[in-house]
Amino acid sequence: MPDALGRHQMVRVAPAAWRTLLMRRPEYDGLPYVADWAERNWPLVVRRPAGGEAGIPMGLPLPPAQGKRRLSFVLEASALRAIAPPPRLAEAAPAASPEWQPTLRRLLDLDPEVRTFGSLAWQHLTGLPYLSPTSDIDLLWRLDGAPEALLAGLSTIASEAPMRIDGECLGAGGMAVQWRELAEGMPEILAKDARGVSLVARSDFLAGAGC
Secondary structure: OOOOOOOOOEEEEOHHHHHHHHHOOHHHOOOOOOOOOOOOOOOEEEOOOOOOOOOEEEEEEOOHHHOOOEEEEEEOHHHEEEEEOOOEHHHHHHHOOHHHHHHHHHHHHHOOOOEEEOHHHHHHHHOOOOOOOOOOEEEEEEOOOOHHHHHHHHHHHHHHOOOOEEEEEEOHHHOEEEHHHHHHOOOEEEEEEOOEEEEEEHHHHHHHOOO
């Protein structure tokens, strides 16, 4: 995988390359939205590679009404038209329900640059109905010099929110840790990157993030 691509990044595919790719995936024939996904300029998301895959591993989650199917693809670099990080919460927030809005405002007050992935991001990006009354919100924070203040604020907001707040804090080299695990303060934590999962020292993770 090119160094520029990491987990959660959104990739838009050239329509001609998408049509060629689908010709090799007859099992996806007839699935809603898939045939014209690239024509609509909807993105795919970078995922971790499975064993033996050669190319750029991508995922496409269909809305819950289509059975929450997660489609997997492997793309050549030449098929990519644009690469972007997941959307900022500030951009995606209008796609959420009115019941979520007070909590989203508190999250944005805590960190205006927080990004979102998962159901809220897909509903914002496609306009399709990904959110349900039982949906979680998935967020992505880039740590700075005051992680403990961020984690304390998140814990308070999460205890009062109408939805479950999930998500990851980003460290060096694309490494990410679940915010709840980081907030627990254990000396060792599980960290994910594009290659897999590893156990790292909490202090090393925070130091690598510049904290």
